Amino acid sequence: MRLSTVPENPAEWVALMFGQVPTPLCDVIIGPMLAKAVIAASSLGIFDALEQGPLAAGGVASRCETDPDATERLLRALSASKYLHESYAPSPRPSLYRLTRASRRWLLAGADKSLHYAMLHRELDMRFMEFGQYVRTGRGQDFHSEMQPEDWYVYHQGQADQARLIAGELVSNLRLPSGATEMLDIGGGHGLYSLALCTHYPHLHARVLDLAIPLSGSLERTKVPAWNQVTFVVADARSIVLAPSSADVVLIANLMHHFDEKTNRCLVQRVAGALKPGGILVAMDLVRRPSSASGGQITTLMDLYFGAVSGAQLWELSDIRAWQEEAGLCPERPVSFRLLPDCKIQIARKPAPTGK
Ligand SMILES: C[S@@+](CC[C@H](N)C(=O)[O-])C[C@H]1O[C@@H](n2cnc3c(N)ncnc32)[C@H](O)[C@@H]1O
The missing domain is CATH 3.40.50.150 (Vaccinia Virus protein VP39)
Incomplete structure (x- = not known):
């Protein structure tokens, strides 16, 4: 298995096929940011806050004692990366966020197969990656x-x-x-x-x-x-x-x-x-x-x-x-x-x- 750039529409697919996508930028920009986002969400308890069901960003923020606007950015980034599902609602109603199957299985701190601490471990590893x-x-x-x-x-x-x-x-x-x-x-x-x-x-x-x-x-x-x-x-x-x-x-x-x-x-x-x-x-x-x-x-x-x-x-x-x-x-x-x-x-x- 390996990580790679996955196209999301036919134009991107064609560009990727013809070598027009700057894949190194995807690796060095997206890879570290995604890792940091998942580690932050694990350490702040974002996934656990959603264990019992969907919540809006404000609900997650009050459970995790985090800033509501910044929390919403994290939730949106996690949704776009398939760690959460976002049920979009037109303004003024807030979007609701819920766990994907993978997040429920791997990222809840109390799950049988929890990788909660394995995520936090990576923060430790990153300090040594010189x-x-x-x-x-x-x-x-x-x-x-x-x-x-x-x-x-x-x-x-x-x-x-x-x-x-x-x-x-x-x-x-x-x-x-x-x-x-x-x-x-x-x-x-x-x-x-x-x-x-x-x-x-x-x-x-x-x-x-x-x-x-x-x-x-x-x-x-x-x-x-x-x-x-x-x-x-x-x-x-x-x-x-x-x-x-x-x-x-x-x-x-x-x-x-x-x-x-x-x-x-x-x-x-x-x-x-x-x-x-x-x-x-x-x-x-x-x-x-x-x-x-x-x-x-x-x-x-x-x-x-x-x-x-x-x-x-x-x-x-x-x-x-x-x-x-x-x-x-x-x-x-x-x-x-x-x-x-x-x-x-x-x-x-x-x-x-x-x-x-
Ligand atoms: C990668 S972890 C593996 C832990 C466990 N054996 C496993 O497979 O999950 C490496 C382990 O070796 C221990 N370790 C590293 N150097 C050691 C040494 N010189 N003597 C004894 N244990 C050591 C670490 O503290 C750590 O618990």
Whole structure:
């Protein structure tokens, strides 16, 4: 999938066909403004204000405690961009605005598949997108050490929103070693993958290791019994000592793209030592395609982004498999996520000792 300029009438369609539309202007003017408008609407509670039904701009403004005229501009921009429907009424009656199906599904803070915090997370990302500086110098920033304490909440919650969409698919693609009880979730942040696995495997206990742990209560931990099987530990994956032969399963999800090759190779080596014989390392990440010729707008931009924010990159599947093999693990066939095929699950098993 990729973003592109979509014509709205036959004249625009013809102009686009004949290369007469200045598409770069659409990308750099419309793209950032739309992103900022959706993020602002999410943070101001505009979508939530419309949850119970249509409202005029004045009604939205009074619920969100915002300026009525400015709110109307935002509502009109969101309607033109298909985030809301506007029912136009000739003056003096005000237009009414209501949620589209996509906004109701993805943008209400309380929706099952809410991406509310994933939207706010993007504001945080934008602070680090110094692509020009990165490309000039080749040096990335250090996103995790430069975040402010208040940023961590949005970061963990935003990552959690994304994880909720695919945690079920991750679980259905894993077969844990029989009798598995110990899991490490390295860079596990919000811990939702651990929770999903502990729900599925009631005898599993997961330890989530991360630079910062989510605030208790932020993920409604008390309501779900399997949270009792999950513990959070503040740890740096680059240096933490992992007890030998202590884990049945180690998950490294969306962390390798923040590390350079040497760090990843060393991490996989230490993980291999920490696995029990027959245990598995589950590496899950967006991967780089060998060439951008086959598309991949999402992955190539993310690759640039991780370079700029962490001085690292998306890795090719072959890199991850090579680190696993070098560590004495046996990589299995990779699995792709249904809706995001460039996100892969690469499992590798530690061989059990062969009997004499
Ligand atoms: C992109 S998030 C992924 C979170 C979660 N694993 C997921 O897939 O949704 C990367 C996580 O790795 C953590 N992290 C980054 N560097 C780390 C390090 N050196 N040691 C431990 N955790 C780290 C971050 O704090 C963050 O929670």
